Amino acid sequence: MNQNAEYSAVNDAVRGQFFRKVWAMTTPYWRSEEKGKAWTLLIAVIALSLFSVAISVWINSWYKDFYNALQKKDEAAFWQLILYFCGIAAVAILGAVYRLYLTQMLTIRWRAWLTEKHFTRWLENKNYYQLEQGGYTDNPDQRISEDLNKFTTNTLGLGLGLIRNIVSLVSFSIILWGVSGSIEVFGLTIPSYMFWCALVYAAVASWLTHLIGRRLIGLNNNQQRFEADLRFSMVRVRENAESIALYNGEPNENRRLSSRFGMVWHNFWDIMKVSKRLTFFTSGYEQIAVIFPFMVASPRYFAGKIELGELMQINSAFANVQDNFSWFITAYQDLAEWRATCDRLLSFRQAMTDNEERAPAIDVQNLGSVLKVHNLGLDLADGRHLLTNADMTVEEGERVMLSGRSGSGKSTLLRAMGHLWPAGHGSIRLPAARYLFLPQKPYLPIGTLREALSYPQPGDTYPHERYVHVLETCRLPHLVARLDEANHWQRMLSPGEQQRLAFARALLYAPQWLYMDEATSAMDEEDEASLYQALIDEIPGLSIVSVGHRSSLKRFHPRHVRIENGHLVDQTVTA
Numbered sequence: 001m002n003q004n005a006e007y008s009a010v011n012d013a014v015r016g017q018f019f020r021k022v023w024a025m026t027t028p029y030w031r032s033e034e035k036g037k038a039w040t041l042l043i044a045v046i047a048l049s050l051f052s053v054a055i056s057v058w059i060n061s062w063y064k065d066f067y068n069a070l071q072k073k074d075e076a077a078f079w080q081l082i083l084y085f086c087g088i089a090a091v092a093i094l095g096a097v098y099r100l101y102l103t104q105m106l107t108i109r110w111r112a113w114l115t116e117k118h119f120t121r122w123l124e125n126k127n128y129y130q131l132e133q134g135g136y137t138d139n140p141d142q143r144i145s146e147d148l149n150k151f152t153t154n155t156l157g158l159g160l161g162l163i164r165n166i167v168s169l170v171s172f173s174i175i176l177w178g179v180s181g182s183i184e185v186f187g188l189t190i191p192s193y194m195f196w197c198a199l200v201y202a203a204v205a206s207w208l209t210h211l212i213g214r215r216l217i218g219l220n221n222n223q224q225r226f227e228a229d230l231r232f233s234m235v236r237v238r239e240n241a242e243s244i245a246l247y248n249g250e251p252n253e254n255r256r257l258s259s260r261f262g263m264v265w266h267n268f269w270d271i272m273k274v275s276k277r278l279t280f281f282t283s284g285y286e287q288i289a290v291i292f293p294f295m296v297a298s299p300r301y302f303a304g305k306i307e308l309g310e311l312m313q314i315n316s317a318f319a320n321v322q323d324n325f326s327w328f329i330t331a332y333q334d335l336a337e338w339r340a341t342c343d344r345l346l347s348f349r350q351a352m353t354d355n356e357e358r359a360p361a362i363d364v365q366n367l368g369s370v371l372k373v374h375n376l377g378l379d380l381a382d383g384r385h386l387l388t389n390a391d392m393t394v395e396e397g398e399r400v401m402l403s404g405r406s407g408s409g410k411s412t413l414l415r416a417m418g419h420l421w422p423a424g425h426g427s428i429r430l431p432a433a434r435y436l437f438l439p440q441k442p443y444l445p446i447g448t449l450r451e452a453l454s455y456p457q458p459g460d461t462y463p464h465e466r467y468v469h470v471l472e473t474c475r476l477p478h479l480v481a482r483l484d485e486a487n488h489w490q491r492m493l494s495p496g497e498q499q500r501l502a503f504a505r506a507l508l509y510a511p512q513w514l515y516m517d518e519a520t521s522a523m524d525e526e527d528e529a530s531l532y533q534a535l536i537d538e539i540p541g542l543s544i545v546s547v548g549h550r551s552s553l554k555r556f557h558p559r560h561v562r563i564e565n566g567h568l569v570d571q572t573v574t575a
Contacts, residue, residue, distance in 0.1 A: 041106040048099035049164040055092045060316045068309030111152040127352045139228035143348040154338040165327040172320040198321040206328045213278040219271045221340035230260040293318035363427040376426035388566040399544040404563030410547040435513040442502035444489040470504040495522035503531045516546040532556040
């Protein structure tokens with residue numbers, strides 16, 4: 001998460017909007033097409049959770065009879081109560097197994113639904129592109145993969161735990177209220193004093209727990225971000241292994257990775273320090289809780305007002321009430337992690353919302369049969385102007401070459417045509433016809449070569465003969481036998497082969513308009529000429545807008561438009 005998103009999350013919490021936003025993220029699933037199965041599973045899990053509370057109440061009653069039997073040395077009652085306990089334990093085990101199983105089933109179904117919705121939203125409105133370009137959020141893969149998993153798991157775990165604790169608290173408070181008796185302190189009689197002791201003990205400890213551990217929310221948030229940044233840096237090394245090796249860049253990459261890990265290291269040390277202080281307190285609290293009920297109940301026992309079985313029942317009830325009152329303490333680290341997870345998801349969703357609601361600076365629409373650029377301005381993030389009030393019309397069937405100095409805005413103009421450029425003004429009217437963009441670096445999805453070739457269409461869109469024909473036409477006959485081989489083709493093929501494969505893709509798709517951004521930069525002139533000629537011969541009437549530098553391209557583009565000093569200068573190109 002970037003700093004702006006972090007500050008936004010903090011401000012949201014201050015304004016009381018955090019839980020409203022989490023509620024808005026949580027509730028759609030329970031009203032979706034999955035609601036029938038979701039509510040059935042949730043009700044079943046809640047019922048089993050309440051059943052486990054009933055088992056605990058049952059065992060509490062058993063404690064009284066069991067310890068009284070021990071005190072009276074009643075062997076027959078002892079063995080009878082042992083058998084009775086075995087029956088209770090068998091039922092408890094069965095309930096616990098199915099509670100876990102159904103909870104996991106509900107968790108994975110909820111996660112699957114949320115993941116699919118976030119996949120769809122991330123890929124819509126060019127969110128995946130704009131968020132990366134604008135730096136609005138980091139590591140969206142982590143948000144969708146890890147954070148959604150943690151969100152569903154922790155939300156259900158904490159929610160069901162809270163419900164179980166509330167029911168258990170009410171049940172054992174009734175028991176403790178009835179068996180703890182009263183005590184006189186400074187002439188004042190306190191009824192059911194054990195209940196009030198448990199309440200005060202847990203309340204003070206909860207307050208101290210929050211004071212000690214509240215930094216964990218921000219630290220957990222940072223830890224997830226730093227870990228994701230480290231993984232991303234290592235992936236970058238893998239993706240660019242050849243270039244790094246040729247540059248002998250290993251020492252530089254080592255420093256870069258070590259720097260990323262240093263952030264993980266230092267933040268984790270901060271987590272360790274806070275966790276150490278918190279564990280000191282919570283462990284001491286839990287240990288004292290073992291003897292605390294005996295200490296406060298012992299006066300009545302030694303006074304002969306209660307028997308051993310009642311003392312043990314009071315101890316069990318007190319432990320349950322105190323434990324339920326202390327839910328905030330025991331769940332604090334999980335709550336801190338849940339809060340950090342929610343902050344990351346909310347900032348991710350807000351970044352997508354901001355992008356979706358941002359009015360496009362450049363009006364791009366698909367209308368008519370010609371390409372029209374009117375009063376177009378293209379700006380960079382630093383405010384520099386690439387184009388100023390540019391106008392251009394490309395008729396159907398024309399082949400136009402865009403050229404200019406490096407950085408003059410040629411590729412940016414194509415990005416604007418592709419709805420990708422956010423800064424500027426003016427309008428672009430693209431023809432309402434079948435079109436395709438060929439970037440300088442083609443995208444080849446991991447999978448079969450057939451799927452990479454027909455992308456973005458399914459691999460079975462065309463007959464086998466068409467795939468063979470376009471591969472041979474684009475000078476890739478050696479790949480025909482590998483059409484159904486699954487591989488990471490972007491690593492397997494050379495840059496020139498990748499660009500030839502992109503031309504084969506264009507021949508398959510047969511667009512009416514083709515926009516190319518230095519799509520032959522990795523080819524030699526012979527391959528370039530062969531592939532351009534194939535496009536012209538096999539797709540009659542094809543309109544082409546190409547960005548290029550080479551003079552060899554001029555003979556395939558009767559019209560030449562050059563970008564000079566922020567203006568489009570139309571020129572006539574002769575072969």
